[in-house]
Amino acid sequence: MILEKKKTFNAFAARQGLRSTRQRDIILDVFLATHEHLSVEELYLKVKASQPGIGQATVYRTLKLFVEAGLAREMMLPDGQTRYEHQLVGEHHDHLICTGCNAIIEFEDEQIEQLQRDIAKRHGFSLTAHKMQLFGLCPACSSKA
Amino acid sequence: MILEKKKTFNAFAARQGLRSTRQRDIILDVFLATHEHLSVEELYLKVKASQPGIGQATVYRTLKLFVEAGLAREMMLPDGQTRYEHQLVGEHHDHLICTGCNAIIEFEDEQIEQLQRDIAKRHGFSLTAHKMQLFGLCPACSSKA
DNA sequence: CAAGTTATTGAAAGTCGTTTTCAAAAGACC
């Protein structure tokens, strides 16, 4: 699975005439080893553990390549940092976010997706993407408050 | 209606012990005269037309007060600028955005809202807010492409 | 309404995430 994603990226790189570098390999390994919604800074710190000399700019640049290659998705939470998460082909989910502890729960709701398509259609729009985030307090944070 | 909103703000200001200033009056007037989703910069330029000496920081500060007072809502589009729009008590809408011409269409969908509440409930969350934006091409932009 | 107190203001500096610049280093191809 991880191997498959590496192949996806290598194929993308070849297609784009990108060179294969040690830095991109490490960043890809670190990214694929995570299962969260990490900010560039967080990723950068993890990457530096494997390879101290690596530059922040390279991490920024490389994550954008992952998005182009289709294996990462960019997301913005209200904290003003861009975060990246794995993107599986043909899959999509939205987020339920605890404003107390920043926990993120992923969900899919085909009914909502359909209603969204209906709304777009009603206005003659050709829909290309959407963003939906629900904010509240998770059970633990609710009981604390 | 505009008068009523001014009263809302004055009541808020009184409650908070805020002073009534010429700057806040002008910014409120300009804000209430708009019907779009304006960035701070756009608002600032409009405000400067009425009152050239006014500072950008004052516009930033004042718009936050409007949000606290409940008469404005803050929104973020992917362009990285905070925008403000009118907020009517008890009303809510989401946005359908054309990525071609940046047109914004507002919509409400009680079915989706209900499904969102269901999702939150299913995860034991107490929902406090949500953000939903649909992206695509409006009819005009679709036909161009 | 003058004096005293405190909030507000505008300009400029600071912050923070991100992007760009640029010279050195590394990859690709011969």
Add this chain to the structure above:
DNA sequence: GGTCTTTTGAAAACGACTTTCAATAACTTG
């Protein structure tokens, strides 16, 4: 290896916003 390009890291630049601070304006009180 030699040549041509891409990539890299450090540092500077950027852009939206926030903070600082001294001057000014709004209330309060006598």
